[in-house]
Structures are given as C-alpha cells and as structure tokens.
Amino acid sequence: MFKTKKEIVFVILAGIFITNAVVAELIGGKLIQVGPFVMSIGILPWPIVFLTTDLINEHFGERGVKKLSLITACLIAYAFVILLMAINVPAAKGISPVSDSQFYAVFGQSMWIIVGSIIAFLVSQLIDVTVFWFFKNRTGNRKIWLRTTGSTVVSQLFDSFIVLGIAFWLPGKINFETFISSALTGYTFKLTIAVLLTPLIYLGHYWINNYLSKEKE
Numbered sequence: 001m002f003k004t005k006k007e008i009v010f011v012i013l014a015g016i017f018i019t020n021a022v023v024a025e026l027i028g029g030k031l032i033q034v035g036p037f038v039m040s041i042g043i044l045p046w047p048i049v050f051l052t053t054d055l056i057n058e059h060f061g062e063r064g065v066k067k068l069s070l071i072t073a074c075l076i077a078y079a080f081v082i083l084l085m086a087i088n089v090p091a092a093k094g095i096s097p098v099s100d101s102q103f104y105a106v107f108g109q110s111m112w113i114i115v116g117s118i119i120a121f122l123v124s125q126l127i128d129v130t131v132f133w134f135f136k137n138r139t140g141n142r143k144i145w146l147r148t149t150g151s152t153v154v155s156q157l158f159d160s161f162i163v164l165g166i167a168f169w170l171p172g173k174i175n176f177e178t179f180i181s182s183a184l185t186g187y188t189f190k191l192t193i194a195v196l197l198t199p200l201i202y203l204g205h206y207w208i209n210n211y212l213s214k215e216k217e
Helices: 005-027 046-088 100-108 110-139 144-169 176-196 198-216
Strands: 031-034 037-040
Touching: 005 046, 005 110, 005 198, 031 176, 037 144, 037 176, 046 100, 046 110, 046 144, 046 176, 046 198, 110 144, 144 176, 144 198, 176 198
Parallel strands: none
Antiparallel strands: 031 037
C-alpha cells in the first residue's frame, strides 16, 4: 500500500494533525475557567498540532506543511457544512435522545468558531512555517528547540487573538476586556505547553530518523 517508510510516517503525522485540528473546532464552543481567566476548551488538542507541525516541517519541508494546512482547512470547512446540514434537519420528536435545541446549543455555537478558526489556522500556519524555516536556514540541523519554540511564539500570538476575536468578541459573546484576557491566557497556555513539549519533539525526531534510516540500510 505504501511504497516507502517516509510515506507511512507522513500519513501517521497527517492523521494526528488533522484529527486534533478538527476535534478542536468541534469542542471549541465550551469556555472554561482557569483561575480568574477564561479560555476555550478547544485549546486542549492544539499542543499536539504544534508537535506534528514541527515534525512535518522538519522531515517533509515547507511545502508539506502548507499543503497539509490547506487540506485541513478544507476539512474543517467540510465539517462546518455537515454541521449546518445536521442542524437544519429536524430531530425525530419523542424518539431522538437529543432535541434540536440541545443539538444547536452544542454544535450551533461552533459555527463562528469554525469561521474564526479557519482564518486563524491558515494565518498562523503560514507564519509558523515562515519563522520555522527562517531559523532552520540559519542554524541547519542544530538548535531544534529554537525553531520549534520560536515559530510557536510568533504564530500563536496571531492565532489566539484572531480566533477569539472572530468567534466570541465580534458576535458579542464576550466583551473586549474578556477577549483580551482570554487571548492572553490562551497564548500563555500554548507557549507553556510548547516549551514542555520540547523533549517530545526531540524524541519524535529521534524515532523518525531511526525508523527512516533502517529503510536505507
């Protein structure tokens, strides 16, 4: 089915990348309290997206990340269309365990989030790959932590503000003060996780390099 081990690695990483990105959109309508701050629960799967983005960047290059990001954005848009259709199909009265209002309360709130996330996702991914390769072209195969963390620092600043601005502030779901504090909270969370994931990125690089080297023997 797959001609090379590199194809297998790409499919696995792409599957993890896409799954976590789509799940983040579906659960993003729930806001949680983190101390005195508020943020979307959809932020939870994004650290895995960061991890796979860096591994794909490293082993499949700039074109690999850009193509996968575009495919993922299209799949998120597809999920949007399916949700819209599902919302507009009436539930079977007296039979369906989930009513129309309950279904809308969960998935209807995801509409603005998906619109905001698609825009934020594409913008942040393009920025991420640009910053990643800016550092990689200057450091070569050294300082993996610099290009992975550096790209996240810049790209997620845009992502955090764009998605919350479109999904929650513009529709009037939160006020400006909550928007700023939530965006900064989410951004801080993402940066903290990005730093904590650094050992896993090195482990991922080691595993992939070791796995692919066996094919060349």
